[in-house]
Amino acid sequence: MLLVVDVGNTNITLGVFEGDRLAASFRLMTGIPRTSDEYGLLLCDLIEHRGIKVSDIDAVIISSVVPAIMYSFQNGVRKYLNKNPFEVKPGTKTGIKITTGNPYEIGADRIVDAVGAYEQYGGPVIVIDFGTATTYDVILEDGSFTAGITAPGIRTSAKALWEGTAKLPEIEIKKPESILAKETISSMQAGLVYGCIGQTEYIVRKIKEETGISNMKTVATGGLGKIIAEATECIDVYDPNLTLNGLRLIYNRYKRT
Numbered sequence: 001m002l003l004v005v006d007v008g009n010t011n012i013t014l015g016v017f018e019g020d021r022l023a024a025s026f027r028l029m030t031g032i033p034r035t036s037d038e039y040g041l042l043l044c045d046l047i048e049h050r051g052i053k054v055s056d057i058d059a060v061i062i063s064s065v066v067p068a069i070m071y072s073f074q075n076g077v078r079k080y081l082n083k084n085p086f087e088v089k090p091g092t093k094t095g096i097k098i099t100t101g102n103p104y105e106i107g108a109d110r111i112v113d114a115v116g117a118y119e120q121y122g123g124p125v126i127v128i129d130f131g132t133a134t135t136y137d138v139i140l141e142d143g144s145f146t147a148g149i150t151a152p153g154i155r156t157s158a159k160a161l162w163e164g165t166a167k168l169p170e171i172e173i174k175k176p177e178s179i180l181a182k183e184t185i186s187s188m189q190a191g192l193v194y195g196c197i198g199q200t201e202y203i204v205r206k207i208k209e210e211t212g213i214s215n216m217k218t219v220a221t222g223g224l225g226k227i228i229a230e231a232t233e234c235i236d237v238y239d240p241n242l243t244l245n246g247l248r249l250i251y252n253r254y255k256r257t
Helices: 036-049 067-081 108-121 154-164 184-211 225-229 242-256
Strands: 002-007 011-018 021-029 059-064 125-130 133-139 144-152 217-221
Touching: 002 067, 002 242, 011 036, 011 242, 021 036, 021 242, 036 067, 059 067, 059 108, 059 242, 108 125, 108 133, 108 144, 108 217, 108 242, 125 184, 125 225, 125 242, 133 184, 144 154, 144 184, 154 184, 184 225, 217 225, 217 242
Parallel strands: 002 059, 125 217
Antiparallel strands: 002 011, 011 021, 125 133, 133 144
């Protein structure tokens, strides 16, 4: 069995694959400082709680945009799972060709999402990840990662609202029944969600216009992506496990080399 790990700015998302099947998935908060022993014990508890033996984990692959925790996390994997984790880094053979100005600036998470979308849905494809940042990446028919757009994520924008203003409260992020809000909470929800829908539709339209590829698919992922995907026709597929499957596909390619 393969343990895949995506270390994001907000959450650490993990999945256990048995072949191509996702047997289990779980999340940890990234911002809590932990030792290698704490990571190791947490991993063992989470895996075994899903009825999977730790000894059944044959390999571990990690992508990370948070270097500060990697020493402790990787050591936890080595000490408690007895596996040396493979990390997705610049130069890793993924099947995606990075043709942007500086390929080493592209985050591992974006590369993994690109692999997941291209291998599963084909190209050309726009990959949108609604995470701490909302990212839009353009993968051409030949697998070239040719452009990327980065915007504040919905939660990041929401946090700026309630932390940067004295009277605006912390709210649940959801799509209100109407954009015509009549009180503070729904007015914030309307601005955040409908604003993100409008941003998504405009950026997708602009990408298709500037590339000249009108039939480009759009695949979305990320925790709040479902809210946006359900509210716009410009997203063709919402895949909550896109990153996990991307990691699985990269490991399978690595294993064959």
